[in-house]
Amino acid sequence: MSGLALREYQEDSLNGLREGFAAGHGPQVLYLPTGGGKTEVAISMLKAAADKGHRAAMVLDRRVLCDQTSGRLDKYSIDHGVLMAGHWRRHTHKSIQICSAQTLEKMGSFPNLKLLIVDEAHNTRRSIVEFIKNNEAVKVVGLSASPFTKGLGGIYSNVVSRTTTAQLVEMGSLAPLRVFVCKQVDMSDAKKVAGEWSDKEAGERGIKISGDVVSEWIKKTHEVFGGPRKTIVFCAGVAHGQDLSAKFKEAGYNFVSISYKDSEQTKKAIFDEFAKPDSTITGLIATDILTKGFDCPDVMIGVSARPFSKSFSSHVQQLGRPMRPFPGKEFALWLDHSGNYLRFKDDWESLYHEGCHELRDDAEKPKKEPTSEEKEAAKCGNCGELWGPDRDVCQHCGATRPKRNKVIAVPGQLEEIKIGKKPYGGNRIDLWNEVCSIVRQKGNKPGRAYYLYKELVGKEPPRRFEDTPTVDVSREIANLVKSKDIRFAKSRRASR
Template sequence: MFDLLSQAEAKEINLRDYQSDAIEGLRNCIRQGKRKTVLCAGTGAGKTVMASHLLHEADRKGSYSLILVDRVALVNQTSATLDEYGIRHGILQGINPRYDPYQNVQVCSIQTLARRMLPRSPSLIVYDECHAQYRSTLEYIAKQSQAVVVGLTATPFTKGMGQHWDDVVNVIPTRKLIEGGHLIEPTIYVARSPDDSQLGRNSYGEFSDSSASAAGIEIVGDVVSEWIAKTGEHFGGPVKTIVFSPTVEHGREMCAAFKAAGYNFQQVSYLDHDDDERAAKIAEFRKPDSEIHGLISCGVLTKGFDVPDVGCGISCKPYRKSLSSHMQEIGRVMRSHKESGKDKALWLCHSGNVERFSLDTYDVWENGCGPLDAAEKRDSKARERNSEEREKVVCPECSGALRGSTCTACGWEKPARSGVHAVDGEMHEFHLGSSGMQPRAGLRAACLSDPRKVWEGALAFTSERSAKGEQHARRWAYGIFSGIYPGQKLPRGWFDSPIRSTVDPAAYALAEREVKRFRKGSKRGAA
């Protein structure tokens, strides 16, 4: 049946310019002998389309190719996409009726792949959501020494990725996708959430799910009332919604609270024993006229799950370190969907994650993930939530999220204050003399008039070269900065600011010259 329908109705794969450039970037890595490359692209950039192109080209040449996914829902979603493009394939996942291991293209559940043999060695492996590093999958990839491996992710922030991948190709920043109409920047509200003191920590330094659940259940009523109010204000009534919940127990409480208010919310979780029941819920939710107002997800819809006409997301699962989890979740509501008339998206934060991760999120949206060795550090740093951080990212008028000095919800602008310098979404105290910070006599670089650029350039330089970790890189950068601006203190907030992937080239070069100058002077002194 598939062959009869797919050949007649198959869609042509038409790559956008930036997607073609990304594919060429992958080819350049292969030419340089780099076998394993991460293709980093945010939600809406078309990772699946680019993967389909790669699989189609490999199939056309008769090569054996695998695309690896880690959820049953993603197996079905990926298979459906390949069907749309007329790419014949088998499915390696449990007892699947489309099991056909001799097809050139195989959609593989990584759990099933770890337990079964395939008849051929692959020439191409596409690893979807590769930031979810499973030991069995990494071991399998390591054994396929002749295969080209392409990892797909929007968030390559997992510690250790640099050990398993040779390079990264950054496709396009999220901000450009928003400006191009491919994505919708959500209107974000910071609503009531549990205090951090109520949240315990697990062995990884993250907030424990049990404590998040207990604290979250106390504010379930606020979650429901906030959703009713905000969807009414922005959409005129209920819209398709995804809720991210810390535990199954919390999800049950949420379902009951929405039901009491007259709305149909259904839970899907990693504890579901009936795959068919879960698939039926998801299939119903995908319908344009779905009877389900919302899905409450406990650990199953964070990565790669796409229902483009979802208009609202609710965050109830707090993270202390995992920027990638926060960004993966918020990405579920950002897709544009012309067919349904969707032109806006809403994000309601009841977890505190916006306060913890907003500055990092906007940095990645603006500049991309950057080099892999720097990107993988973003999930290792614990973020604190306090009144100072809240002032940077939360509008005092409507509790919307601030981007820079402007509220993305109501348009309120943070007033300028004497002695305060606004830079890239942060308000920093800036101690200025009559003519600002004075560089060391004899320096002539144009970037010296903007000390912030000089600091960012120094921090980018040291973070790429320090073998002793991020804090060492920051102290080293401070030393460079102090040498350029003798006697000047680093303005408050700069030391811990995000490490940027794109900086002023002149500032970067200045930092490099300063290090050479220091080392040269040290050698003279030793002589």
């Protein structure tokens, strides 16, 4: 396996899968953030199975992804076949097979298969689900950076999560995002299908702000980078993508819109050109084509122009595209015209810091829309960059955040916080940071922070103790904690 060396967290992930199978679990999901190296982990599993004399296959739902994975196996000098219609590498006798979902559907069976790896397991295809349920002797591992689809828990009995996006950013394996909240597509009173806004509805409304998408991109790319940088734009459909492409061209920039209507050869040619360091294409515009398996690490900007009401999985996949690491890439920009970042911010913060440890049917449901006041409070009023939880000076324009009181700047935590009968001037993150800072100063255990916070607010903390920064503690909170400590000490003395 020339050149393939797994990182510590990848090895740990494999150990987690082994432990799960040893404990009697059936099919398992391996959660790794986008950019976490799922393909390398999959290749390691395929090779290990083949070395033991077993047949192993990896199923992917697009031709281009099959070709990409086959190319990666070639990189590591691993012999394999590709089960895909018309493919030159259809060597069915090989122990390792890269298989298109469509081909597996037509086959119906896979004799002597011992290991099946399902790429993008959150995209559940009925035929693949039936294959898994009808072949219980086959060990199945589903790979996903967003395992939130309803019904996954009925297919997979366990999820292994051994690293987080925050950890990958900290070690330099992913680039952090700087988020700007821009003029948004107005989805008020828009029709929904199964709880989600339709592409047609989102596209028609998105076209109304195409000019704003272009002007904001021009402004930010010059302010931050001094000129154009490679960009991907997530649109709501073919017409929306074509409209955006035309508007960018009118402004003098080559943004190419691609869709399911384009042939595989056309899309491949566009991707190959875009991947060049000196590409003639500044930006790509598409819907889900750029959401799954697209890998171009020198992309510096992501533009979200397709609003989602409940599709957190799609939002996570999109965020991951510009976060790929690249030499000299300290961060990537995310220009949010969809409202998705604020809509899903609470879920994203949890996933970012904690990973995914259970498969829940209610993980994706329509989100309550932040009010206009909450949206304004979440961003710098001067330039639109999202405020960080522990930042009061905008890193983009230097503006100072106005004193916050009742409006909380974190969606999902936008309620007024009261401690007893008095309103607290910050948000849940602020309060949790202060409580953790006090506990650190006193040398108490993290559990003390948990119970103290829950006693104050009546809810569990918004994130792990380890993920909180040390901050200045307000006199209000310091005095409150001190009084609780005094009462606690008195009660212990009285009970002796």
